[in-house]
Amino acid sequence: MLRETLIRLSQQEQLRNIAMHNGLAHSFALRFVAGESLEQAVPCIRELNARGMTATLDHLGENVSSKAEAAEAADAYRGILQEIQRAGIRCNASLKLTHMGLDLGEEVAFDNVRRVVDEAAQLDNFIRIDMESSDYIDRTLQLFYRLFDEYKNVGVVIQSALYRSESDVEQLIEAGARVRLVKGAYLEPPGVAFQRKTEVDVNFIRLMEMMLTRGDYPAIATHDVNMIEAGKRFAQAHGIEASRFEFQMLFGIRRDLQAQLVRDGYNVRIYVPYGTAWYPYLMRRMAERPANLMFVLGNIAREAVSRRP
Numbered sequence: 001m002l003r004e005t006l007i008r009l010s011q012q013e014q015l016r017n018i019a020m021h022n023g024l025a026h027s028f029a030l031r032f033v034a035g036e037s038l039e040q041a042v043p044c045i046r047e048l049n050a051r052g053m054t055a056t057l058d059h060l061g062e063n064v065s066s067k068a069e070a071a072e073a074a075d076a077y078r079g080i081l082q083e084i085q086r087a088g089i090r091c092n093a094s095l096k097l098t099h100m101g102l103d104l105g106e107e108v109a110f111d112n113v114r115r116v117v118d119e120a121a122q123l124d125n126f127i128r129i130d131m132e133s134s135d136y137i138d139r140t141l142q143l144f145y146r147l148f149d150e151y152k153n154v155g156v157v158i159q160s161a162l163y164r165s166e167s168d169v170e171q172l173i174e175a176g177a178r179v180r181l182v183k184g185a186y187l188e189p190p191g192v193a194f195q196r197k198t199e200v201d202v203n204f205i206r207l208m209e210m211m212l213t214r215g216d217y218p219a220i221a222t223h224d225v226n227m228i229e230a231g232k233r234f235a236q237a238h239g240i241e242a243s244r245f246e247f248q249m250l251f252g253i254r255r256d257l258q259a260q261l262v263r264d265g266y267n268v269r270i271y272v273p274y275g276t277a278w279y280p281y282l283m284r285r286m287a288e289r290p291a292n293l294m295f296v297l298g299n300i301a302r303e304a305v306s307r308r309p
């Protein structure tokens with residue numbers, strides 16, 4: 001119920017404007033976001049690299065409403081790729097197709113994302129296309145396959161919450177594509193998605209095992225210790241070396257677990273978002289863990305008390 005409310009609020013324009021100008025929400029966002037500029041994000045990535053982890057940079061933004069904004073987002077990503085090269089950090093990039101203009105037409109998004117993937121190919125880097133809500137999946141996969149025909153330095157994301165994902169994973173493995181597996185951060189109806197956590201988890205393990213056995217360098221993206229342990233056990237039991245896959249986690253979440261996996265000899269990549277458009281990202285993180293919301297509310301209450309005359 002709370003998750004539903006928070007995810008719905010993440011799409012509210014008015015609330016977004018209020019939150020973006022609220023000092024507390026802003027400072028809370030910085031727990032999950034590596035700053036508002038690329039200059040602030042790069043040192044965070046250097047630090048992750050020094051701790052034995054790679055990263056994927058996400059320039060926050062989604063559902064842009066003009067072609068100019070979409071083209072600007074693509075240019076920003078090309079700048080990110082050049083900065084990664086210049087700074088010598090071990091990092092690739094993740095993007096959302098609605099940030100590249102998918103709401104304005106598939107060709108708009110295709111032209112923009114193609115420019116980014118082309119730049120990445122020239123710099124020997126890699127682009128991951130994030131997966132958004134289920135309305136976008138067909139278009140995201142179609143666009144991904146079009147790009148993959150031309151470029152191999154591009155991968156996609158699959159959500160274990162969705163019924164369709166097993167067949168999508170099968171086709172992606174067949175095509176030789178690189179997949180990141182996640183549970184899914186969006187509110188989805190019972191017609192398309194499992195509603196119970198246990199079902200999402202069972203499907204996550206099923207898809208993870210398919211990808212570990214037959215996939216090309218799969219990314220297992222979760223903070224769930226049960227999923228991680230199941231992945232480690234499966235890999236060990238089937239003689240799959242740790243170098244053939246990676247674990248991925250979000251910036252600012254379960255740093256202890258991130259460090260432990262590195263100590264245990266696993267590849268770990270951290271998803272590092274930055275930028276000013278942090279509101280919907282932050283709301284999805286709150287929806288995943290209501291304790292985050294309690295932390296914010298607790299701070300608001302403390303601030304209110306301390307301001308009493």
Ligand code: FDA
Pocket residue numbers: 129130131132157159182183184185186221222223224225248249250253254270271284285286288289292
């Ligand atoms: P689950 O939600 O069961 O949480 C397991 C444990 O992890 C919790 O008990 C808690 O300890 C910790 N945890 C989880 N979320 C937390 C939070 N917000 N704050 C603090 N602790 C938290 N989704 C999507 O739809 N499309 C995408 O492209 C991506 N991309 C992506 C990349 C990467 C690298 C990651 C790690 C995740 C995504 N996601 C995503 C988000 C994903 O779908 C999912 O919503 C979150 O990862 C939370 O699910 P968990 O697998 O962590 O399990």
